[in-house]
Amino acid sequence: MQAFVHGMVLAMGLILPLGIQNLFVFTQGVTQPTILRTLPVVVTASMCDTILILLAVQGVSLFIASFAWVKMLFLGIGIAFLSYMGWLTWKNTLVNSCDNEEKRFTIKQQVLFAVTVSLFNPHAVLDTIGVIGTSSINYIGNEKVLFTMACILISWCWFLLLAIMGWRIGRQNAFTQIFGVMNKISAVFMWLSAIYMAYSSNL
Numbered sequence: 001m002q003a004f005v006h007g008m009v010l011a012m013g014l015i016l017p018l019g020i021q022n023l024f025v026f027t028q029g030v031t032q033p034t035i036l037r038t039l040p041v042v043v044t045a046s047m048c049d050t051i052l053i054l055l056a057v058q059g060v061s062l063f064i065a066s067f068a069w070v071k072m073l074f075l076g077i078g079i080a081f082l083s084y085m086g087w088l089t090w091k092n093t094l095v096n097s098c099d100n101e102e103k104r105f106t107i108k109q110q111v112l113f114a115v116t117v118s119l120f121n122p123h124a125v126l127d128t129i130g131v132i133g134t135s136s137i138n139y140i141g142n143e144k145v146l147f148t149m150a151c152i153l154i155s156w157c158w159f160l161l162l163a164i165m166g167w168r169i170g171r172q173n174a175f176t177q178i179f180g181v182m183n184k185i186s187a188v189f190m191w192l193s194a195i196y197m198a199y200s201s202n203l
Contacts, residue, residue, distance in 0.1 A: 003143040007150025010135055014127045015158050020085060021045060021117045021124055023186055025159050029166020031104055038163040040110040048118030049155040052125060056133030057148050079194045081120045086190035 015022070028041045105113065118124060132151055139147050 001146075003139050003147040004150045006135070007147040008154055010132060011151040011154035012158075014131060015049075015155060019124065020082070020121055020190060021114075022162060024113060024117045025162045026166040028105060028110060029163035029168075030170030032167065033104075035164060035167055037104075038167060040107045041105075041114045042159045042163050044111045044114035045118050045159045046156040048115060049124070049128070049159075050152050052119075052128040053132055053148060053151050053155070056129045057136040057144065059133070075198075077120055079198050081116070082190045082194035085117070086187040086194070089190065090184060090187035 025038075025041055025045055029035075029038050032038045136144055136147055
């Protein structure tokens with residue numbers, strides 16, 4: 001049980017802070033008319049995290065960490081991705097009004113964007129590979145299985161809860177009035193993250 005609890009605490013620490021992946025899942029909860037319409041983004045984000053966790057636990061993290069150019073490639077892609085997503089958010093094309101049916105994301109769009117913000121998000125990838133992958137080295141056999149299951153379970157529960165919270169909050173009139181302001185703040189957050197990544201990696 002120690003390994004299971006460790007996995008839960010570790011996963012919660014990594015997944016709770018505000019990030020692009022969390023923001024996208026939350027906003028889909030806000031904009032979609034029903035909880036069922038948010039399931040594509042919830043399932044996709046959870047599956048992507050599951051894949052990253054499994055790869056990290058299997059030792060892919062050690063392989064990537066041994067090649068500096070792979071890290072730089074991830075960072076370069078991440079900086080470009082954050083800059084582009086910030087522009088989309090600022091222009092209000094990523095997150096749209098709750099009452100406009102034509103502007104809501106389709107299932108295909110939800111899946112594509114969820115994959116993008118999950119697998120091309122350097123923070124999510126590096127956190128999963130660097131933290132979970134490294135921590136899993138301390139366990140073998142059934143303990144490693146329990147540790148991995150705990151991390152995956154927290155991921156699935158969190159994204160579902162995030163979509164539900166977004167859906168409930170999005171039904172409030174007061175929230176829809178500040179939706180545009182939230183877009184601008186989110187865009188600035190993404191650009192600052194891109195600048196920080198470029199500065200810290202000396203790109």
